[in-house]
Amino acid sequence: MSTADIAIIGAGAVGCAAARRFALEGAKVVLLEKGADLLSGASKANSAILHTGFDAPRGSVELACMQEGRREYLAIRERMNLPLxxxxxxxxxxxxxxxxxxxxxxxxxxxxxxxxxxxxxxxxxxxxxxxxxxxxxxxxxxxxxxxIDPWSPFLAYLIEAKTQGAELRFSTEVLGGDFDGEVWRLSTSTGEVRANAVINAAGLYGDRIERLLLGDASFEIxxxxxxxxxxxxxxxxxxxxxxxxxxxxxxxxxxxxxxxxxxxxxxxxxxxxxxxxxxxxxxxxxxxxxxxxxxxxxxxxxxxxxxxxxxxxPASEEKGYRIRVEAERRWISLGGVRSTGLTASLGLAALAVRIYSEIGQGHAAAKDPVWPKVPNIAEHLPRDWEQSDHGEIVCHCELVTRREIEIALDGPVPPGDFGGLKRRTRAGMGRCQGFNCNARLASLTAGRFAAPLAKDEAA
Structure with a gap:
């Protein structure tokens, strides 16, 4: 069994951004998510506002991470086809x-x-x-x-992480673990994972992950x-x-x-x-x-x-972000990240890398990284249905084409459930909420999800 440099727990906004940043820094990353898809927890319901930090607490970690994250998003968004x-x-x-x-x-x-x-x-x-x-x-x-689009940035981050060698493990719940002074051995629902360091980005379960693996929690969700x-x-x-x-x-x-x-x-x-x-x-x-x-x-x-x-x-008993560093145990918690997490995620990822470097860990950053472009699903920019060769329209409320659905299903980070497909394409999210297209979507996704849209009547 190989040992990762970094195990990141949680594939919400912060975990996805951290996976990308550490992979670009040259670390061998494994991302562990107990849900079937990215953004399965708190992050899927974000309000999609890219904040400036104008009303953030003065001098706070939250303010610094929001503004650093905002700058990076604006710098990379065109290369990744992310809307504004x-x-x-x-x-x-x-x-x-x-x-x-x-x-x-x-x-x-x-x-x-x-x-x-x-x-x-x-x-x-x-x-x-x-x-x-x-x-x-x-x-x-x-x-x-x-x-901005509340979901596509994080898909783009994971695609980039994967192109840099990151391992993405969905439907993988952390059940326990210990640190022997050199390596973390994490027990998960899909087997043991070994890593030299752990980033806790578990969102609503961040305090429970601390208690499970460190023996105590520094904050309460x-x-x-x-x-x-x-x-x-x-x-x-x-x-x-x-x-x-x-x-x-x-x-x-x-x-x-x-x-x-x-x-x-x-x-x-x-x-x-x-x-x-x-x-x-x-x-x-x-x-x-x-x-x-x-x-x-x-x-x-x-x-x-x-x-x-x-x-x-994932609010906590205090208003600010809850950052915990255990240098001797090579542990970083990024907790208590509330409504500003979409904006701050890239900044929090950069902060985690700086902390990681300060506790004695470092790698050779990737040269000439790939910049993946995700399909556009924003309304104010050109959509696939506007192309002359768009083919079948599957979801008429949101004008989602079969081609868009197939691209999502066959992509480098395919959806793990129907919610993930909706977040990649908008299918089933319109006026009828899937009443008219769910049968067709069930047919197109047959055999793709552990929890299928339609039951097999012969079963």
């Missing part, structure tokens, strides 16, 4: 108390290096967002906040549920910017914004719960989100809701 929907954001004051709070938010943004922010009067807001409620008083414009409502594509013309509330100590609050897929999203809520696996939606809460969205943009009252969903964020 340039929207900007407005932090909106609906009351005099919120208007007074804008002074502090503006000052914090400038201190955090986001110096292009500026105030908007009610009249200026109406020019920018003509459908926004007339009750708005003032806003802070943050031009650099944008919307307190799952925070966020429910979302997605409006139909007709809503896209009603909202141009990311509309942010004045945040409080506990949450950034409910956001209203376009998505890269041509819809408008409102959410998330912030509800603490003990369950780490199930994120339910509640009718009363969803109605409240719709009401809040209509309160902000009255014309949304005439637009249908396409989908609702909920996700869990």
């Amino acid at each position: 929907l340039e929207t900007g954001a407005i932090v909106v004051a609906w009351s005099e108390a919120e208007r007074a709070a804008l002074d502090g938010i503006e000052a914090q943004a400038i201190e955090n290096g986001v110096t292009d922010v500026r105030r908007l009067t009610a009249a200026e807001i109406r020019l920018r967002e003509p459908e926004l409620s007339r009750s708005v008083l003032e806003a802070l414009l943050v031009p650099g906040e944008h919307v 307190r799952p925070r549920k966020g429910q979302f409502v997605v409006f139909d594509k007709a809503a896209a013309k009603l909202v141009r910017s990311i509309v942010l509330p004045v945040p409080n100590e506990r949450t950034k609050g409910v956001v209203l914004c376009r998505t890269a897929f041509g819809n408008v999203l409102v959410g998330p809520t912030a509800e603490e719960q003990e369950d780490r696996t199930r994120a339910t939606v509640e009718e009363a809460t969803l109605k409240g989100l719709v009401a809040r969205a209509v309160e902000m943009v009255p014309a949304l009252a005439e637009v249908d809701v396409t989908a609702v969903y909920a996700g869990l964020r």
Whole structure:
């Protein structure tokens, strides 16, 4: 059995970014994910906002990683065919108390290096967002906040990691392990894994992984549920910017914004719960989100809701990221990464590499690495269905072609379940939520997934 340089536990946003970065640094990487596909846990329900860090805690690890991650994303996105929907954001004051709070938010943004922010009067807001409620008083414009595809970047990161020799092991749960002073021996549901060092990027289970392998936990995960409502594509013309509330100590609050897929999203809520696996939606809460969205943009009252969903964020008992380094045991935990993890993931990966180098580990970085391009699934850029030779349209709501589905299924990191296929193609995610295309998708994916879309009646 060969020994990896790095075992990364968790294939969420942070784990995928870390796998890519360590592989590019020349390390032999094995990525362990108990789910059937990448982004099987908290990361699949991210809100897809590329943040500037304007409102992050001053001098925090979170701020540094967000801004480093943002810079790297912008530097590599074109080479990987990753979209950017340039929207900007407005932090909106609906009351005099919120208007007074804008002074502090503006000052914090400038201190955090986001110096292009500026105030908007009610009249200026109406020019920018003509459908926004007339009750708005003032806003802070943050031009650099944008919307991206919430899933394709991490697929691209894993493809690049794999081209550099990383081993990706899905449906692999870590069950135990020990460190003998030289090598970690991890017991998993698919066999033993040996590695010289461990990166804990287990998200909602980060504290449990610490306790399992180190004997104690340096933080406590307190799952925070966020429910979302997605409006139909007709809503896209009603909202141009990311509309942010004045945040409080506990949450950034409910956001209203376009998505890269041509819809408008409102959410998330912030509800603490003990369950780490199930994120339910509640009718009363969803109605409240719709009401809040209509309160902000009255014309949304005439637009249908396409989908609702909920996700869990790996919040902890403290607000900041939870970084634990055990140099003698060659261990790094990247925990407590909440709603800013999409932006910060590349920065956290770079931080982990620096820590790894400081504790005596280093490798020869890859020369002339391959830059994989992932298929575009963003609505504002050319899609496969627009090509003259697009062939069969399988999902008519999202205009997904059979060619796109086959490319995903036969790709270097193929989906491990139906959720993974949806995140790679958007199939089944539209107005009918798969009612019209699931039978065809079941046929195209027969024999591909451990949990098939359709049961074999002869079985």
